[in-house]
Amino acid sequence: MTNQSETALTRMSKYGSRRRRGGSRRSQSTWSHRLMEYALLLLGSVIIAVSFNVFLNPNQVASGGVSGISIIVNSMFGIEPAITQWALNIPLFLAGTVLLGKQFGVKTALGSVLLPLLVFLTRNLPPLTDNMLLASIYGGVLIGIGLGLVFRGRGSTGGLDLAAQILHKYTGIGLGLCIALLDGLVIGTAGLLISPEKAMYALIGLFVTSKTINVVQVGLSYSKVAFIISKSEQALQKAILYELDRGLTKLQATGGYTGEEKTVLMVVVGQTEVSRLKELVRRIDPGAFVILSDTNEVFGEGFKLNGTGGTSP
DSSP states (O other): OHHHHHHHHHHHHHHHHHHHHHHHHHHHHHHHHHHHHHHHHHHHHHHHHHHIIIIITTTTOOOSHHHHHHHHHHHHHOOOHHHHHHHHHHHHHHHHHHHHOSOSHHHHHHHHHHHHHHHHHTTTOOOSOOOHHHHHHHHHHHHHHHHHHHHHTTOOOOTHHHHHHHHHHHHOOOHHHHHHHHHHHHHHHHHHHTOHHHHHHHHHHHHHHHHHHHHHHHOSOOEEEEEEEOTTHHHHHHHHHHTSOBOOEEEEEEOTTTOOEEEEEEEEEEGGGHHHHHHHHHHHOTTOEEEEEEESOOOSTTSBOTTTTOOOO
16 A cells, blocks of 8 residues: 555656646746747837838828827927827827726837837937938838837837727727828828828828738738539549648538538648649539638648648638
8 A cells, every 4th residue: 555655646746747847838938928029029119210210200201100290290399209209109008098998018008118219219310311202112111010020029009009999999980990090180280281292102101001011910922712612522622632732621511592511622722732723623523613712821730731631720
């Protein structure tokens, strides 16, 4: 009995040790993930600040947001843009916390203070161009890259995004429309107080920024998702798995007109594999019904077979 008890205690000790090691690894992973998020917030904010000072502010391209307001105020009264940004960001963050609840967290508070600080520290960088079109395009690209990195780090730079959320909550207007209205108001004000021509360049910068954010968030590569309805479903499944080397998912469906039970094959392929998929379908079942559509992002196990017989998510 004594030996059995000692054996049981030894096993429990080993189990507890493994649990502690597992918990330690999870804790380290969590901390490294958080550090990466803060690093992205910092890097993105640096890029935004530099772009603001070398492209947008010297050319008075007020492409929306608190930064656009700070450019207007600077052109009218000579007040340092960073001061205006602090004066707007901090009250907006406090108002957002009071009116919307404590949902923004440390990173939003940090971004609201950090970005104006970096704008202030980089204020003496020389402008890289006095061409308005180049300034709006390159400034828009870099601002978009910076914001995209901040968003990937699950952070925020505060500003008019918080005002848009407040407006959305208390008016019922869509959030996207609220953001567009506030940015449009800033650009319209710049057109009246600075120059209509510069306001048009600001629109270009805003458009480029929005497209660049999307690229940073989802990447340049697009995949295709195919939905295939075929009478030769088993043969197609085998060809996709072992000739195309792609996983797939079988969905059960009912014909709307006939009421017949059908199997739909769903498969995700890269752009270069679309033609191969079409050839497989035509070869096995020329009468198959196929729907192809774009998908920006695919992740998770089973996207590729890798010899283990997995299926797509």
